[in-house]
Amino acid sequence: MRIRIVDAFTDRPFAGNPAGVLLLDAFPDDIWLQNVALEVNHAETAFAHPLHEDDEADWALRWFTPASEVAMCGHATLATAHVLHTTGAHEGPVRFATRSGVLVATPAEDGSVTLDFPTAPLTPVDLPEGVAEALGAEPRTAFDTGPQVGDLLVEVADERTVHTLRPDLKALGAHSERGLIATARADDPTRGYDFVSRCFFPNVGIDEDPVTGSAHTALAPYWSERLGRTALTGLQASPRCGLVRTELRGGRTLLSGRAVTVIEGDLLV
Numbered sequence: 001m002r003i004r005i006v007d008a009f010t011d012r013p014f015a016g017n018p019a020g021v022l023l024l025d026a027f028p029d030d031i032w033l034q035n036v037a038l039e040v041n042h043a044e045t046a047f048a049h050p051l052h053e054d055d056e057a058d059w060a061l062r063w064f065t066p067a068s069e070v071a072m073c074g075h076a077t078l079a080t081a082h083v084l085h086t087t088g089a090h091e092g093p094v095r096f097a098t099r100s101g102v103l104v105a106t107p108a109e110d111g112s113v114t115l116d117f118p119t120a121p122l123t124p125v126d127l128p129e130g131v132a133e134a135l136g137a138e139p140r141t142a143f144d145t146g147p148q149v150g151d152l153l154v155e156v157a158d159e160r161t162v163h164t165l166r167p168d169l170k171a172l173g174a175h176s177e178r179g180l181i182a183t184a185r186a187d188d189p190t191r192g193y194d195f196v197s198r199c200f201f202p203n204v205g206i207d208e209d210p211v212t213g214s215a216h217t218a219l220a221p222y223w224s225e226r227l228g229r230t231a232l233t234g235l236q237a238s239p240r241c242g243l244v245r246t247e248l249r250g251g252r253t254l255l256s257g258r259a260v261t262v263i264e265g266d267l268l269v
Helices: 030-040 074-087 131-135 159-163 169-175 216-227
Strands: 002-008 017-023 044-050 059-064 094-098 101-107 113-118 141-144 151-155 179-185 195-201 206-209 231-236 242-249 252-257 259-266
Touching (some): 002 074, 017 074, 030 044, 074 094, 074 101, 074 259, 131 151, 131 169, 151 216, 159 179, 159 195, 169 179, 179 216, 195 216, 216 231, 216 242
Parallel strands (some): 017 044, 151 179, 195 231
Antiparallel strands (some): 002 017, 002 259, 044 059, 094 101, 113 252, 141 151, 179 195, 195 206, 231 242
16 A cells, blocks of 8 residues: 655645655554554654545544554644645545544645644643743743643743753653643744744654644634734744644634655555
8 A cells, every 4th residue: 555754834845744644445453553653653644544425524534643543633634635635536625534523624726735623722721830840941821722632832931942942851741631832922923924833742752743733723822812813824943844824713723734745655564
């Protein structure tokens, strides 16, 4: 069967967030799916198969990190939509049946894809004891992002602080279900982005996620309220780096970006 590695939320190879993508006839057992994700060893590997008699969705979609299955993943959904459209396996908007409900991915003429995801609920919380020490910076605010995202979202002093974080990942893992999102307002919005972030997910086997679509379902409402605009662009300032365009639509968040297929081959199992 064909397997592809796709760099998502970027328009060039070796940037953004790489995801494995396999298009199947049906889902094999979970142990096989988990073993493939461990072998691929990227933040997520996406597995999809067509739904021929489903009125609500076109493809079933699941995502696995090297350590576990996750309830939501933006970059691997973008990567899967990119593969479907570039290979001709599906034309036009595609509806994915997932653990987070039906998620729609819509291609644009410029090659970008827009994902329609549920907006994460943000609940202010007291900063848990030990987070500042584990992160290596003193957060200004702290929010719980709800069960689908499962992160602690914190705002730090400025963009430079986000770039220079060197957290104690083992210590961070004690403070949320998946991990921690650190964010700050952009120092200079004329550079093409409104806010910056980095994401650390030690509890699902990902020390630092390069570009995280699901995190932006929390970052979008957080920064939209503070900046007074529903349409924003976020820079995820990991070493690979990537841009995510966001737009709030009621209880939904639109996430837009591009993707590039960098590897295609045969999975020989």
